[in-house]
Amino acid sequence: MLQVRGVSCRFGGLVALDNISLEVKRGELVGLMGPNGAGKTTLFNIINNLVSPTTGGVWFEEEEITGLPPHEITRRGLVRTFQNVRVFEHLNVLENVEVAVPENNKTGFLQNIFAFSKIRLSGRFIKDKASECLKMVGLASFSLRSSSSLTFGQQRLLGIARALACKPKILLLDEPSAGLNREETLALSRVIEKIHQKKIAIFIIEHDIEMLMSLVQRIIVLDKGRKIMEGTPDEIKGEEKVLKAYFGRKRGCPI
Numbered sequence: 001m002l003q004v005r006g007v008s009c010r011f012g013g014l015v016a017l018d019n020i021s022l023e024v025k026r027g028e029l030v031g032l033m034g035p036n037g038a039g040k041t042t043l044f045n046i047i048n049n050l051v052s053p054t055t056g057g058v059w060f061e062e063e064e065i066t067g068l069p070p071h072e073i074t075r076r077g078l079v080r081t082f083q084n085v086r087v088f089e090h091l092n093v094l095e096n097v098e099v100a101v102p103e104n105n106k107t108g109f110l111q112n113i114f115a116f117s118k119i120r121l122s123g124r125f126i127k128d129k130a131s132e133c134l135k136m137v138g139l140a141s142f143s144l145r146s147s148s149s150l151t152f153g154q155q156r157l158l159g160i161a162r163a164l165a166c167k168p169k170i171l172l173l174d175e176p177s178a179g180l181n182r183e184e185t186l187a188l189s190r191v192i193e194k195i196h197q198k199k200i201a202i203f204i205i206e207h208d209i210e211m212l213m214s215l216v217q218r219i220i221v222l223d224k225g226r227k228i229m230e231g232t233p234d235e236i237k238g239e240e241k242v243l244k245a246y247f248g249r250k251r252g253c254p255i
Contacts, residue, residue, distance in 0.1 A: 001026050001201060002047070002078065002170055007056035009042055009225075016042045018225045019056070024170060029192075029202045031212045034222035040205045041083070043222070044174055048073050048080050061169075075102070077169030083178055085155045087147040094143035096158055097130035100165035133161040136198075137191050153184035157191060164195070171195065173204040177211055185211055213237070 002024040009017040017039045024030050032040050045051040047058050048070050057066035060078050088096050134140045137157040142150065150158060156176055163171060173192070177185045189211055196202055206212040212219065213233040221229040221242050228241055236242055 001061055002203070003059040004043070004047065005056055005059065007043070007046055007053045007058070009039070009046060009051060010054045015225050017046070017053075020222075020225075020227055021056075022220055022227065022230070024201055024203050026169075027196075027199050027201055028218065029196050029216050030204070031216035031219040032203065032205045032222065033207075033209070033212060033219060037224070038222040039225040040222055041174055044080060044172055044205065047172065048078060074166055077167060078172070079163045079166045079168035079170070080172035081159050081163050081174055081176060083175050085152065085159055087150070087155055087158060089146070089148040091147060092143070093139060093145050093147050093150065093158060094127070094130050094134065096147050097133050097161050097165050098126050100162045101126045101129045102167060130161075130165055133164040134158075136164060136194060137161045138187065151184075153180050153187070156180065156184075156188070160191065160195075168200055170201040170203060173202060173206075175205050175207060177206060177208045189215060 004020055004022050007017055007020045008015070020039075020043060032043070034040055042051060046053050049058075049066070049068055050070060053066065057064055059065065060073070060076060063076075065073050065076065065078070088099070091099070131140065131143060134143055137160050139150075139154060139157055139161060142154065147155070147158065156179075160171075160173070160176065176192075177188055180188060185208060192202060192204070192215060204212070204216065213236075216233065218230065218232060219236045220227060221236065229236065229239060231239075
């Protein structure tokens with residue numbers, strides 16, 4: 001579904017990414033790991049065109065999407081979350097998800113004047129879709145609460161629910177467990193597994209190696225902007241170049 005072909009990215013003299021090629025297949029759960037500064041988030045930013053590549057491009061479902069506006073990429077089903085959690089504090093939890101449902105913006109002003117029944121049906125659909133997404137992440141019972149009253153971990157789940165409302169075919173998760181405690185991380189893992197069971201492909205950046213190894217089918221490792229290895233969790237474990245790049249460890253020190 002997703003192909004990154006020969007992508008490089010330079011910021012002046014800094015090479016953030018150097019000739020990266022990878023793919024995510026339909027329904028796959030793929031991890032992206034590497035030390036700080038390896039280029040992981042830059043790669044995500046290129047995939048959804050918050051940053052333009054210096055060379056190379058991105059294809060989604062065999063269509064080149066390099067240079068498309070981010071909202072158009074999202075509309076095609078390539079949806080991401082961000083490291084920084086941002087909620088609409090003046091809206092409740094359900095409303096925070098409703099704003100992301102695509103049907104929310106399908107009717108224009110004139111249509112709204114003359115189609116009250118359609119508006120009611122559309123509003124019901126949007127509410128039902130948002131409620132379904134909240135149920136998926138375990139926040140259904142919080143739907144009428146103020147979003148600002150949620151814990152940090154719950155706000156992360158709210159961000160994932162909002163991404164699910166965009167009808168992703170591939171969901172890109174950028175360090176979703178950052179700042180979470182162990183209990184919250186385990187709950188997040190269960191949510192990711194549940195989403196994957198819905199046949200949604202997932203591409204995840206994660207520093208919690210234990211969590212990553214237990215979740216994904218395949219891992220891509222970056223270091224200093226280069227792809228240094230790709231394989232299953234079992235193939236990655238104990239690999240000397242991964243240990244050296246990511247952990248600064250020598251052979252014999254298990255991940």
